[in-house]
Amino acid sequence: MKKFLIAGLGNIGDKYTETRHNIGFKILDHLAAKEELKFETDKLGDLATYKFKGRTFILLKPSTYMNLSGKAIQYWLTKEKIPLENLLVITDDLNLPFGSIRLKTKGSDGGHNGLKDIQDKLQTTKYNRFRFGISDTFSKGRQIDYVLGEWTTEENLALPERLDKAIELVKSFGTAGVNNTMNTFNGK
Template identity: 70%
Template sequence: MKKFLIVGLGNIGEKYENTRHNIGFKILDEVAATYDTSFETDKLGDVASYRYKGRTFMLLKPSTFMNLSGKAVKFWMQKEKIAIENTLVITDDLNIDFGTIRVKGKGSDGGHNGLKDIQEKLGTNKYPRFRFGVGSNYSKGRQVDYVLGEWNKEEESKFIERLPTAVKVVTSFGTAGLANTMNTFNGK
């Protein structure tokens, strides 16, 4: 049976719950709701799992805070014996327009500290990632305030509209593979 680790990046705590940087957590919450599973607190994060079409999907929301996400990712990959190519990391991305999806099999961290830590802990930049665009509507030098800022009403409404597509990306990754998922969803 094939096993997949789906990691949503974010920061724990009420203070961060509705921030742009927590998009990975929000998407995993929607995946869990869609497949009728719930998270339990475990080592280095909150985890949930479900089976779909003969595959097991493990969902992970690291509790290590964004900048130390690699420790949780590496731990759960090893514990569950999940290959790097079956691990998908979901994160926000300032470099693409709000709501735009970009799935890739490798790449730079793009200045994202969570991806940077994962790359360091895994020793490679060749791991699948799902970047959800949050846009760059901030003044110079205000990047941190922007990603740690809460959604405005228009963004929140658009994000809710995009959630079903985000769930389809995760499902496609596990059932149709990375290449098909990229062809189907990139730029959408």
């Protein structure tokens, strides 16, 4: 049975739950709710296992805080003997319009401290990342307030459909492969 590690990035604690920076957690929570999965607290994070079409998806919400996500991801890749090509990291992206999705197989950290730590711990920029657009509609010098801010009313109304699309992408990643998934979902 093929195994995949799906790591949603976010920060632990109630004060971060509805923030833009926590979209990785939000997508995994949405998948877990749809499939009636339960997260259990384990070493370096909360985990749930999702079996779908002969694949096992290990859903990870690191408890290391966003900027130290690499430690948890490296630990669970090794423990579960999951090859690097079966890793998918879900993160927010300021450079994409709200709700847009982009899957890439490699790239820079783009100034994202969570991705920077993953790159440092894995010693490569070649890992799959699913970027969910949160847009960049903030005033100069207000980036931290924006990413750690809560969704607007308009964004909250649009999120359910975008979250459904996001979990379709996650399932496709494990069943159709990264290239087919990029062709199907990027820019949608």
